[in-house]
Amino acid sequence: MKSRVLSALFLAPIVLGLVYLGGLYFVCFAVIVMGIMTGEWRQLCNNGKIDGIGYLAVGIVTAAIFVSFLLAVSWAVTVLMVGAILVWLLVRRHIGISSVWVVSGIVSIGCSGIALVWLRAEGQSGFLFVVWLMLTVWMTDVCALFTGRALGGPKLAPSISPNKTWSGLAGGMLGAALWSSIWSSWTDIGSIFVLAIIGGGTAVLAQLGDLGVSVVKRRFGAKDTGNLIPGHGGLLDRMDGFLGATPIVALLLAMTQGDISLWC
Numbered sequence: 124m125k126s127r128v129l130s131a132l133f134l135a136p137i138v139l140g141l142v143y144l145g146g147l148y149f150v151c152f153a154v155i156v157m158g159i160m161t162g163e164w165r166q167l168c169n170n171g172k173i174d175g176i177g178y179l180a181v182g183i184v185t186a187a188i189f190v191s192f193l194l195a196v197s198w199a200v201t202v203l204m205v206g207a208i209l210v211w212l213l214v215r216r217h218i219g220i221s222s223v224w225v226v227s228g229i230v231s232i233g234c235s236g237i238a239l240v241w242l243r244a245e246g247q248s249g250f251l252f253v254v255w256l257m258l259t260v261w262m263t264d265v266c267a268l269f270t271g272r273a274l275g276g277p278k279l280a281p282s283i284s285p286n287k288t289w290s291g292l293a294g295g296m297l298g299a300a301l302w303s304s305i306w307s308s309w310t311d312i313g314s315i316f317v318l319a320i321i322g323g324g325t326a327v328l329a330q331l332g333d334l335g336v337s338v339v340k341r342r343f344g345a346k347d348t349g350n351l352i353p354g355h356g357g358l359l360d361r362m363d364g365f366l367g368a369t370p371i372v373a374l375l376l377a378m379t380q381g382d383i384s385l386w387c
Contacts, residue, residue: 142243142253149243150192154185156358157236161185163348163359164228167339176214180229183210188236196241203233224339231335231366238373239365248312255306256325256372260364262302263295263326264333270294279330284337292330299326325368332367336360 141152161184165177183206191199207229214222242256243249271291279287303322304315312318336359340348349357 138257139254142257143250145243145250147192150188150240153236153239154188156362157188157232158185160357160359160362161228161232163357164232164339165225167343167345167348167359168224168228170343171345176210176225179206179213180210180225183207183229184233184236187233188240191237191240192244196237199237200234203230203237207233224342228339231370234370235366238369242369242373242376251310251312252376255303255310255312256369257365258306259299259303259322259325260329260368263299263329264364266298267291267295267326267330270298280334280337283334283341287330287334292327295330296323296326299323299329325372328368328371329364330367332365333363335367336363 138152141148158181161181162173162177165180166173169177183203187199187203187206190202207226210229211222211226214225239253243253245252267287268291271286271288271294274288274290274294276288276290278285279289279292299322300319301322303325304319307313307315307318313321336348340346347357348359
């Protein structure tokens with residue numbers, strides 16, 4: 124726990140500073156983070172080794188994120204999908220290697236990176252929204268962890284993640300909702316009640332992302348996705364919640380603004 128806290132205290136100001144700067148600084152940050160996560164995902168599916176397929180997957184994800192910044196989200200999604208199909212065709216030729224696992228990582232991580240860049244591109248409101256999203260996911264993890272440990276109770280998904288409980292999920296939702304209401308009162312973004320509901324829903328999405336990565340780890344017999352961050356494991360271990368929350372939140376935001384072509 125001590126190493127977790129120290130790592131968080133060191134990394135949080137750097138991350139928030141890059142979010143504040145936005146533009147190319149934030150895009151490069153997103154590219155590095157999502158590239159590392161893609162490499163870790165490939166290692167999970169390949170006995171802890173990175174290979175040519177892994178480097179290709181990293182290249183596809185990072186290229187798609189840059190395209191979303193330079194051109195449009197529609198072009199970025201096209202690059203991502205074409206790249207994912209290419210990897211699927213290459214991997215399925217290898218006996219004993221499941222192409223579905225590799226491709227799912229490319230799509231989920233790539234869409235999360237594209238969504239983050241799109242959200243941050245909205246000027247000052249983009250900065251406030253991305254900060255809210257990041258802190259909501261982090262608040263979900265923290266509150267779920269401590270509530271689950273304190274209250275225990277029925278397991279949420281014992282065959283996937285034995286330590287997760289329904290009480291932890293409820294605690295994460297409550298923490299995210301309370302944080303979101305506070306953020307609304309500070310920034311005048313939406314009504315307190317509406318943002319609290321959105322925060323609780325985002326917590327559920329974040330937990331689904333967490334469980335999704337847990338499925339991959341259990342399938343390939345890994346405890347962590349890496350050892351990059353002391354006390355936390357790999358970067359994918361700490362960012363798994365964003366895989367569930369970020370693309371859906373961005374898509375719903377585009378829909379509420381009345382034009383799905385905002386993603387184009």
